[in-house]
Amino acid sequence: MSEQPADGSTGEIPFGLLWGIKRSFIAYVRRMPDGQGSIHDGAVPLGDDTLLFPADDATASAAAAPDVDHVWAFRGDIRFKGHGGMLFVRVAAPLITVRGEEADLSIEDPYARADAARVPLVTLRLQPGPAPEGAQVWLGSDVRLTEAGSVLFNDVYQPGEPFEQLSVVLPLRG
Numbered sequence: 001m002s003e004q005p006a007d008g009s010t011g012e013i014p015f016g017l018l019w020g021i022k023r024s025f026i027a028y029v030r031r032m033p034d035g036q037g038s039i040h041d042g043a044v045p046l047g048d049d050t051l052l053f054p055a056d057d058a059t060a061s062a063a064a065a066p067d068v069d070h071v072w073a074f075r076g077d078i079r080f081k082g083h084g085g086m087l088f089v090r091v092a093a094p095l096i097t098v099r100g101e102e103a104d105l106s107i108e109d110p111y112a113r114a115d116a117a118r119v120p121l122v123t124l125r126l127q128p129g130p131a132p133e134g135a136q137v138w139l140g141s142d143v144r145l146t147e148a149g150s151v152l153f154n155d156v157y158q159p160g161e162p163f164e165q166l167s168v169v170l171p172l173r174g
């Protein structure tokens, strides 16, 4: 009998950030006659609503400041386009900075300008969740848009707008 799962995958845990960003926004882009979504840099769609941003070992770093508990970096670059080019939203290279039970998620400069600062997109609460052997799982709730994030969405969403809950799955490290 084969030890491979029935779907033919290797059965490895997909380490990374699992997030649907904002379902109603994605539905809005899908409704647009010229709406487009594209996925780059290793991100993987899981079902209709969720994206996997793979954990980025190269840039995951230890705490950057005394009050920071963890910094988790992810790869992946998601772009939404529409309205004849007037709408462009890029969510790339998410980075989660954890301080106790609070965290923020920042993204690369949406216009990919060299040396531009990262943009804080959402804040969230993080709690540990049930994890398979060899992994740690964190559940992000109360995910809310920041002021800078509001600008990215053309101020249609106000700061504090709820975004989708997320999960982070990482290797268990000593």
Ligand code: HEM
Pocket (backbone or CB within 6 Å): 024, 025, 028, 031, 083, 086, 087, 088, 089, 152, 153, 154, 156, 157
């Ligand atoms: C030609 C320019 C635009 C037009 C005509 C337009 C039109 C609309 C309309 C009619 C809605 C509400 C109806 C619906 O949900 O389908 C909407 C919602 C929205 N628009 Fe635009 N829009 C434009 C540009 C933009 C731009 C540049 C952004 C920047 C990201 C943007 C972001 C949004 C967002 C976030 C929503 C709310 C989606 C939701 O969560 O329901 N729009 N827009």
